[in-house]
Amino acid sequence: MTAGNFTFTETEIKGVYIIDVKSYGDDRGYFMETYSESSFREAGLDYTFVQDNQSSSRHGVLRGMHFQINHPQAKLVRAIRGEVFDVAVDLRKGSETYGKWVGALLSEKNRRQLLVPRGFAHGFVVVSDYAEFAYKCDDVYHPEDEGGIPWNDPDVGIEWPDVGEVVLKEQDRNRIPLREQKIMF
Helix, strand or coil: CCCCCCEEEEEECCEEEEEEEEEEEEEEEEEEEEHHHHHHHHHHCCCCCCEEEEEEEEECEEEEEEEEEECCCCEEEEEEEEEEEEEECCCCCCCCCCCCCCEEEEEHHHHCCCEEECCCCEEEEEEECCEEEEEEECCCCHHEEEECCCCCCCCCCCCCCCCCCCCHHHHHHHCCCHHHHCCCC
């Protein structure tokens, strides 16, 4: 569906959208909208974003697979520099795609975004030498409420691109597999 300057394509997991953004360019550079409440609502995506976050990471850094346990967040994510492989894992109670994942390459060149609804684990790995990643959230971050699953959980089976050595935060090295947590939103 197209609304305003956005094309919304639902992935094989209901509620997760790849969003292509129309940009306008000339010899000075380009301009694009990255979010429009009215366009998103026209597409049936009614979110109120309350927090914007940005990170920078080097090649091979994997941030994920995270979620908020009692304060789940929907996220609108994009790479503003470099390229990342971004992944969402369905943890919604009763979902026919529970435990399944979807991924997309997001880059400064394709200007693509991914909309991840509440009830998903989320993460990304940096494919380029360096990346800056920005995302909007529909709830504030609660550090004491963070949960996660292993990035390489064999039951989920995410097919990450080969980036050589994966660089993880210590906390993410020891995540409990999904089947042992029985997480459901």
